[in-house]
Amino acid sequence: GESVGLHLPTLSVQEGDNSIINCAYSNSASDYFIWYKQESGKGPQFIIDIRSNMDKRQGQRVTVLLNKTVKHLSLQIAATQPGDSAVYFCAENTGGFKTIFGAGTRLFVKA
Amino acid sequence: EAQVTQNPRYLITVTGKKLTVTCSQNMNHEYMSWYRQDPGLGLRQIYYSMNVEVTDKGDVPEGYKVSRKEKRNFPLILESPSPNQTSLYFCASSQPDGTQHFGDGTRLSIL
Numbered sequence: 580g581e582s583v584g585l586h587l588p589t590l591s592v593q594e595g596d597n598s599i600i601n602c603a604y605s606n607s608a609s610d611y612f613i614w615y616k617q618e619s620g621k622g623p624q625f626i627i628d629i630r631s632n633m634d635k636r637q638g639q640r641v642t643v644l645l646n647k648t649v650k651h652l653s654l655q656i657a658a659t660q661p662g663d664s665a666v667y668f669c670a671e672n673t674g675g676f677k678t679i680f681g682a683g684t685r686l687f688v689k690a
Numbered sequence: 691e692a693q694v695t696q697n698p699r700y701l702i703t704v705t706g707k708k709l710t711v712t713c714s715q716n717m718n719h720e721y722m723s724w725y726r727q728d729p730g731l732g733l734r735q736i737y738y739s740m741n742v743e744v745t746d747k748g749d750v751p752e753g754y755k756v757s758r759k760e761k762r763n764f765p766l767i768l769e770s771p772s773p774n775q776t777s778l779y780f781c782a783s784s785q786p787d788g789t790q791h792f793g794d795g796t797r798l799s800i801l
Binding site for chain 1: 694721723725730731732733734735738740746748749780782786789790791792793794795
């Protein structure tokens, strides 16, 4: 079946280092991918997205990479800060209004 | 301020007692959706609505009902709640092909 998963459930990084959060997806027909950040007690917040006709997209301190050959998505956070500590979800839009979320990766930032 | 508002934020109730979780958005979005979030499973889509009077099942619709009589509101109804519906619930809204805006969640405990 369709699934979106994450390689690591927990990631711990030193403040100032770069973070890389990975995600695998299984539906090669998916054309839109999104990364969300969820802080404790809050709903998921949009970080960055990418369409399947691109392989890289950059935002402020964040970059998303898409490798369609191996169905892999990654989120890179530059100069990770304590405020980046949260759970990160990748999500896959399978067409129309149906979105499938991965299980999430918890990012810990050590001061 | 653009927002998605859910009520209540917390509810403890008993098996079989009908309950409704309300969701309202002020962004004039066409699309609204309900998710449940359980540990290790990420967010799973319960129901979604593409516009007024248009709703469809997501991945885990059993035991839930929804209605979309007005564009801004999308209530989630549990006619006869059971303990396996104890979860954290999120409502989201977006424009077609737009990123989803999430509410802050409703934590339901069914005893």
